[in-house]
Amino acid sequence: MIGDRCCMGELVSAVLDGEATDLERAVVRRHLRSCVACREFHAFSRGTRVRTGEGLGPSGGASKGVGVPSDLSGTRLAAEVRRGRGGRTVRHATMTLMAVLAFGLILGVSGSHVLGERGPPGSVPSAHDARPALKRPLSPNFARLFETPPPARVVPLELAGAAEWHEQFVERASLEHYRSDSKVVRLAMQP
Amino acid sequence: MQQPTDEGLVRAARGDRVALEDIVGEYYRPVAAYLARLIDDPDEAQDLTQEVFLRMARGLSRFERRAAFTTWLFQIARNVGVDALRRREAANAVIASCYDNRVASRSGLEALEDSEILWSCIGALNVDLRSALLLRDLLGFTYREIAEILDTTLATVKWRIYQARARVQAGYLEASALPEDVRGRVRRSRGAGSESS
Numbered sequence: 561m562i563g564d565r566c567c568m569g570e571l572v573s574a575v576l577d578g579e580a581t582d583l584e585r586a587v588v589r590r591h592l593r594s595c596v597a598c599r600e601f602h603a604f605s606r607g608t609r610v611r612t613g614e615g616l617g618p619s620g621g622a623s624k625g626v627g628v629p630s631d632l633s634g635t636r637l638a639a640e641v642r643r644g645r646g647g648r649t650v651r652h653a654t655m656t657l658m659a660v661l662a663f664g665l666i667l668g669v670s671g672s673h674v675l676g677e678r679g680p681p682g683s684v685p686s687a688h689d690a691r692p693a694l695k696r697p698l699s700p701n702f703a704r705l706f707e708t709p710p711p712a713r714v715v716p717l718e719l720a721g722a723a724e725w726h727e728q729f730v731e732r733a734s735l736e737h738y739r740s741d742s743k744v745v746r747l748a749m750q751p
Numbered sequence: 752m753q754q755p756t757d758e759g760l761v762r763a764a765r766g767d768r769v770a771l772e773d774i775v776g777e778y779y780r781p782v783a784a785y786l787a788r789l790i791d792d793p794d795e796a797q798d799l800t801q802e803v804f805l806r807m808a809r810g811l812s813r814f815e816r817r818a819a820f821t822t823w824l825f826q827i828a829r830n831v832g833v834d835a836l837r838r839r840e841a842a843n844a845v846i847a848s849c850y851d852n853r854v855a856s857r858s859g860l861e862a863l864e865d866s867e868i869l870w871s872c873i874g875a876l877n878v879d880l881r882s883a884l885l886l887r888d889l890l891g892f893t894y895r896e897i898a899e900i901l902d903t904t905l906a907t908v909k910w911r912i913y914q915a916r917a918r919v920q921a922g923y924l925e926a927s928a929l930p931e932d933v934r935g936r937v938r939r940s941r942g943a944g945s946e947s948s
Contacts, residue, residue, distance in 0.1 A: 565917055573913040577887060579894045604923070605916045611866055612873070612888035628779045632801055634768030637775065637808040641766040644809035
């Protein structure tokens with residue numbers, strides 16, 4: 561028992577609704593013989609179910625005097641169906657139009673950037689390149705794609721001052737910059 | 752619960768008036784009863800039931816039959832009911848928990864009949880528990896269908912129905928503990944009143 565409820569209560573409820581397996585039903589049947597709380601719960605819930613279900617019967621409280629109102633005529637409902645269909649068509653058309661516009665915009669902008677303003681590196685200038693440059697510059701990330709990476713600096717260790725440089729680097733790194741591998745590499749690249 | 756025929760649904764989705772009226776005639780009463788008990792206000796439930804069927808008509812062309820028609824219809828009903836409860840809550844009518852409500856309306860329980868006490872206890876449940884219990888006991892949906900309607904898991908439905916029953920039982924027993932002579936007197940006076948009228 562947990563408080564004044566038995567831990568089998570949930571299973572008892574499921575058995576009552578026919579939502580338990582054969583094994584669970586057998587377990588509950590055996591349990592009900594020994595558990596007063598569950599027996600009471602079972603009896604009460606079964607009675608409640610019947611009385612609640614009567615709510616839809618001919619004399620049921622909830623459905624007493626319930627008839628389909630004249631407001632819900634077939635004509636009105638048919639109008640609502642048309643409205644729903646119309647709304648759907650408009651929504652689809654709007655979404656398709658917006659998708660096409662967005663796609664065109666993306667294509668147009670990226671195409672102008674790639675071909676109109678600079679052209680890919682090494683390409684032969686054409687009449688297309690003679691167009692006036694766009695007012696809007698390339699975004700830094702996009703422009704980096706066409707940049708040639710600078711050659712890596714290699715500092716031979718045997719050079720004079722390498723040991724001092726290394727010491728300085730470690731000191732700086734240990735102070736605040738030694739946070740990630742990328743940071744360290746960036747520092748290492750600095751003269 | 753019985754499902755409409757495929758042909759009926761197709762005709763209704765095309766806007767056939769007779770098919771739509773058939774659907775409304777078949778399901779108006781269960782939806783109205785469910786909403787009346789869910790929001791605990793039969794008058795408002797009538798308006799909400801109309802709203803449910805208008806929404807159904809508007810959405811019929813989008814109904815893809817992945818779930819049963821009744822499951823879909825009661826999903827709409829549940830959403831409409833919960834919206835109404837939220838509006839009511841916003842208007843400072845607090846949806847009290849079972850225990851709070853019992854304390855608040857304890858004196859009122861004296862005048863209630865047994866079945867009214869029962870409905871009062873069901874009405875005092877929170878909306879999740881009440882909704883699950885009504886779909887099971889009032890309308891006879893299976894746990895799986897209830898899970899679809901309430902958009903939750905089977906285990907949660909099982910737990911909610913158990914919790915609802917346990918709380919209703921506790922509330923009912925507490926209310927029934929009122930002196931029998933008080934309740935009997937009320938019953939007799941009601942009976943005399945109805946006989947004289």
